[in-house]
Amino acid sequence: KVYEDVADLPSLHYDFVIVGGGTAGNVVASRLTENSSVSVLVLEAGPTNKGVLDAQVPFLSNGVSDTGTPYSWNYTTTPQTGADGHVFDYLRGYLLGGCSSHNGLAYTRGAAEDFDRYANLTGDQGWSWNQIFPYFLKNEQWTAPADNHNTQGQFNPAVHGTSGPIEVSLSGFSWTEFERRVIQTTNEFPNEFPFNLDMNSGQPLGIGWLQYTIGHGERSSSATGYLTPEILRRPNLDVLLHAQVSDMVRPGLVRRIHTAHTAIRHAGTSLFIARASKEIILSAGAIGTPQILLNSGIGDHTALAALGIPTVLNLPSVGKNVSEHAYTGLSWAVNSNQTVESITQNATRYNEAFAEWNRSHTGPFVDPSPGTHAGWLRLNADSPLFNVHADPSPGPDAPHFEMLLQPFGFAGTQGHFVSFTMAMVSPVSRGSVTLSSNDPFAAPVIDLGLLSSEFDALALTEGVKLALKFATAPAWNHDGYLGAPTVDLAAMSHAELLAHVRANSGPGYHIVGTAGMSARGAQYGVVDPDLKVKGIAGLRVIDASVLPIVPGAHTQAATYVVAERGADLVKQTWAL
Numbered sequence: 218k219v220y221e222d223v224a225d226l227p228s229l230h231y232d233f234v235i236v237g238g239g240t241a242g243n244v245v246a247s248r249l250t251e252n253s254s255v256s257v258l259v260l261e262a263g264p265t266n267k268g269v270l271d272a273q274v275p276f277l278s279n280g281v282s283d284t285g286t287p288y289s290w291n292y293t294t295t296p297q298t299g300a301d302g303h304v305f306d307y308l309r310g311y312l313l314g315g316c317s318s319h320n321g322l323a324y325t326r327g328a329a330e331d332f333d334r335y336a337n338l339t340g341d342q343g344w345s346w347n348q349i350f351p352y353f354l355k356n357e358q359w360t361a362p363a364d365n366h367n368t369q370g371q372f373n374p375a376v377h378g379t380s381g382p383i384e385v386s387l388s389g390f391s392w393t394e395f396e397r398r399v400i401q402t403t404n405e406f407p408n409e410f411p412f413n414l415d416m417n418s419g420q421p422l423g424i425g426w427l428q429y430t431i432g433h434g435e436r437s438s439s440a441t442g443y444l445t446p447e448i449l450r451r452p453n454l455d456v457l458l459h460a461q462v463s464d465m466v467r468p469g470l471v472r473r474i475h476t477a478h479t480a481i482r483h484a485g486t487s488l489f490i491a492r493a494s495k496e497i498i499l500s501a502g503a504i505g506t507p508q509i510l511l512n513s514g515i516g517d518h519t520a521l522a523a524l525g526i527p528t529v530l531n532l533p534s535v536g537k538n539v540s541e542h543a544y545t546g547l548s549w550a551v552n553s554n555q556t557v558e559s560i561t562q563n564a565t566r567y568n569e570a571f572a573e574w575n576r577s578h579t580g581p582f583v584d585p586s587p588g589t590h591a592g593w594l595r596l597n598a599d600s601p602l603f604n605v606h607a608d609p610s611p612g613p614d615a616p617h618f619e620m621l622l623q624p625f626g627f628a629g630t631q632g633h634f635v636s637f638t639m640a641m642v643s644p645v646s647r648g649s650v651t652l653s654s655n656d657p658f659a660a661p662v663i664d665l666g667l668l669s670s671e672f673d674a675l676a677l678t679e680g681v682k683l684a685l686k687f688a689t690a691p692a693w694n695h696d697g698y699l700g701a702p703t704v705d706l707a708a709m710s711h712a713e714l715l716a717h718v719r720a721n722s723g724p725g726y727h728i729v730g731t732a733g734m735s736a737r738g739a740q741y742g743v744v745d746p747d748l749k750v751k752g753i754a755g756l757r758v759i760d761a762s763v764l765p766i767v768p769g770a771h772t773q774a775a776t777y778v779v780a781e782r783g784a785d786l787v788k789q790t791w792a793l
């Protein structure tokens with residue numbers, strides 16, 4: 218059952234207390250309570266996802282994620298020196314379902330080599346692609362797109378699950394003219410931009426149709442998929458909203474964590490204590506989780522001491538090792554009115570499209586904004602950049618770049634545009650999440666380290682050149698479709714392009730690594746391969762923070778499989 222007020226909770230003592238009802242937390246809660254003998258409490262800082270239209274209608278997803286909405290944590294980053302000192306709003310979901318309730322809905326798993334690298338880093342083959350693959354299937358329910366179009370040749374059914382909680386589908390509204398040109402480019406430039414039938418097969422390289430966590434025209438999230446009304450009727454599962462956890466350790470209580478201090482967010486004085494007899498599971502995400510660990514005295518001893526926080530466990534890697542993708546957009550005006558601007562810049566069509574969604578869950582509102590296709594691309598094998606830094610990708614079948622192909626622009630001006638947005642998805646740069654004070658409710662200090670490595674900035678510049686190459690295909694130019702670029706990048710020198718990249722890149726909201734997995738006994742890392750926090754009993758982390766390196770993909774699918782396997786690891790420990 219979902220509770221809004223702690224006074225209504227039947228108990229404050231459970232077998233498992235899960236901190237954060239986000240993407241991962243709800244998976245773990247749902248899986249553990251399959252066993253009726255265990256009791257689980259989920260503590261979520263934000264409100265319910267129920268009735269939040271922007272969290273339901275894919276086209277409106279920006280309305281729930283943007284800074285300033287009541288459904289976002291409204292963080293900002295430190296000035297990012299690699300990105301011209303810009304300070305970015307850093308979006309994180311503040312509602313049941315966490316980021317899965319407000320993200321861009323793109324469903325991308327990453328390369329097999331991403332997971333094989335996790336297995337090698339942790340010494341646990343359970344994280345390898347082959348052993349993780351069944352968890353992708355367990356999480357997924359492949360679903361027909363909202364327009365029921367013929368999807369043959371747009372995906373490979375053999376690599377998809379059919380009965381999991383999260384609905385995944387291809388786009389349910391066609392921007393036909395744009396899509397046709399994308400596919401035509403793969404025919405015209407098959408060496409640089411080959412067509413890939415399914416980017417989620419473990420072999421993502423090439424250009425393929427994007428898949429989304431959408432079913433029947435609506436967002437599918439960990440809240441809708443893993444906390445269905447039926448699951449919430451389980452007597453052994455309680456979810457408390459508006460409960461922001463501050464820390465876990467009471468003075469004098471060391472090496473065995475079993476309490477979580479929580480406060481109603483807007484009344485910080487009303488602290489109460491939830492108790493777990495088996496484990497506390499931190500699923501507060503890659504920012505919330507290290508913040509709670511640090512608040513609890515688990516982290517770098519020197520940094521904790523500087524803030525007057527007594528060290529419970531000196532674990533220097535907590536909050537370090539942030540890896541994140543850097544994106545930069547390239548837009549062109551087009552001689553066509555078949556772009557998303559035909560809806561966003563026309564109130565009548567916008568209202569019609571919204572009415573259609575309300576009526577039948579069809580039309581343009583069934584899709585979000587990432588784009589129609591994505592390309593997963595690499596630097597040339599003989600690129601001189603590999604003299605600057607060794608190849609940071611996990612292998613030759615994994616990408617350095619993502620190129621999002623979007624039938625809309627970012628200029629904010631009237632007109633019709635398309636964008637080929639480029640991202641560096643195998644970054645060398647690392648950042649950190651640290652505390653700003655010993656007030657557990659103060660916002661943490663988020664340094665993404667965006668483009669702080671010279672290699673990343675140089676590589677992204679090469680990526681932009683790839684996008685410029687894509688735009689030279691006859692498919693875009695033979696009939697004058699592609700007009701003027703919003704910024705003439707093709708005319709720039711290499712140095713100018715590099716400066717442009719630094720000045721115009723932003724984060725992908727794919728932060729991981731702040732409670733990274735490492736091999737048992739390693740002198741770095743935060744959790745062992747079984748996701749137990751090193752050196753302390755009764756405490757696990759199950760969320761995106763455990764991924765030691767960001768995969769070459771948007772991160773929700775990887776988070777879901779971490780959570781599915783994490784739940785199994787908990788079950789194994791307790792023979793559930």
Ligand SMILES: Cc1cc2nc3c(=O)[nH]c(=O)nc-3n(C[C@H](O)[C@H](O)[C@H](O)COP(=O)(O)OP(=O)(O)OC[C@H]3O[C@@H](n4cnc5c(N)ncnc54)[C@H](O)[C@@H]3O)c2cc1C
Pocket residue numbers: 236237238239240241242260261262263282308309310311312313314315316317319320321322323324325460461462463500501502503505506509587725726727728760761762770771772773774776
């Ligand atoms: C704007 C945006 C767009 C994105 N787009 C995509 C996309 O298109 N495709 C994709 O694959 N990925 C996308 N991502 C990334 C992806 O959604 C995340 O990597 C993933 O969902 C993270 O899951 P998580 O469980 O680690 O954290 P979250 O889902 O963030 O869950 C953490 C939960 O813990 C709660 N919490 C935090 N601190 C506390 C506390 N102290 N006490 C109690 N509760 C707390 C939060 O409110 C939240 O509900 C996007 C992310 C954002 C922000």
